[in-house]
Amino acid sequence: MMRKIKIAATQMECTWNTDENIQKAEELIRQATGEGANIILLQELFETPYFCQQQKFEYMKLATPVENNKAILHMQKLAKELQVVIPVSFFERTANTAFNSVAILDADGTNLGIYRKTHIPDGLPYAEKFYFSPGDTGFQVWNTAYGKIGVGICWDQWFPEAARCMVLQGAEILLYPTAIGSEPNLNIDSKPHWQHCMQGHAAANMVPVVASNRIGTEIDGTEMTFYGSSFISDHHGTILKQADRSTQMVLVQEVDLDQNATERREWGIFRDRRPEMYQTIITHGK
Template identity: 55%
Template sequence: MAKRTLKVAAIQASFGPDMAGNIAKVEKLVRHAAKGGAQVILPPELFQGIYFPTRQDPKWFATAYPAREHPVVKAMQALAEKLKVVIPVSFFEKDGPRHYNSVAIADAGGEILGLYRKSHIPDGPGYQEKYYFRPGDTGFKAWRTRLGTIGAGICWDQWYPEAARAMVLEGAEILLYPSAIGSEPYDATLDTHRQWQRAMQGHAVSNAVPVVAANRIGLEENDGASQRFYGHSFIADHRGEIVADLGETEEGVAAHSFDLDEIASYRADWGFFRDRRPDLYAKSLG
């Protein structure tokens, strides 16, 4: 029987206010990743423009669209079909009067398999997302694409072990987190990228699953509010080792190939899922 292998990639780039320019940049990097053999390719969070939640301004609601009408979703859907790759597409979603920070899963045939809406919404200096986004109502999912089964969270979700565990319980073989994270406005010298990476490396270890994180880079200005994004996009294997990464300022692609059957055997051997006690967890979680 042929091995089930999957090559995944994280895109890292800077973005500005021009949506068409940002789409063109991501398309170029997706093509580059696909040319190198990547089959599941992850762009960063909300790459449609600057990361606007650095401040509260109602003008940004005009940049939200229904999923199937959003310019970035339509562009990535067409690219996924042409290149025969899977692209989890982060975008600002409008659903009637409701707004979400969402991911649309574009399968390798161009189909949109569905949506994940960000569950954990941060609210603090530089990350004022509760003004813009309702908490997601989709729950955590595993998407059975043509190339493998993937789970997708969004940025702040990546700090929560429950989210990672839920996706793997649903059958996810790879976890993907589009992100927008950088310096803290109250302390520009504070660099949390190691904590950020270690949190997800922990998810990789305790679920025996590879993890892919794609972040932005560069300084972005938003009518007096500024944020510098620290990059360090990476891929961790099912043992938590970082097997591909990028630096603080470089645009590009990090990619790695995994043997999904070997990982499934490793996961079963370690017994993490065999020895779970949800009957006891329910007594203290809630």
């Protein structure tokens, strides 16, 4: 039995014109669909520049409820038209709380639900704790028209526990919308480390990984250059498709979910887990 689908990663530059950003995202989705993609990942917070470089109360006004978010409403129609799955990253407002969230849009346009970013970074230029509360949804898996997906958001991608939680719940693909680039305060290039970490999640859990990052230089008092390098890895952690650091791109890759599942069973890594021996993960550092 074969269950072959095509997964896609995109990357693009964002401006303060939200409508233009949404239109650009639509163009990338249509391009991916033209290449046969079934599940298409957009980058983190693509409606605007990455406003978390600065701590500004005025940017808190960017948050919207799920039902009023422009990108979600637009992409629901597009998902239904093209019969594709689109996780949509957005700045969510609910009552008096704000989250860094993703709406999971199925291939009929239905919003299957919301994941709220669990791990929130702090420290410039990633001052996200100023804007977002830690997510309260827990790690979830979404049974879409084309397979079961798990979605983490940017900083979540550095935590192996998050990936394992999603795969234990049946995720067949892990997707990570991202906004990462230059580190003005650290003076390092984190791109290789960033990729290697997610490749490790793919290899350890034997599922493909899709990462979509933004590109371009954004200046807002400080300056950040996002390094793109969006990629798709196979279930062994090997990068199959990779974008460059600066070009708007679409990556599409076919995967066989049933073959991957067979290999996971044959390899025995989930059979041989010993959860009762892992209590240090829970208790250490409390």
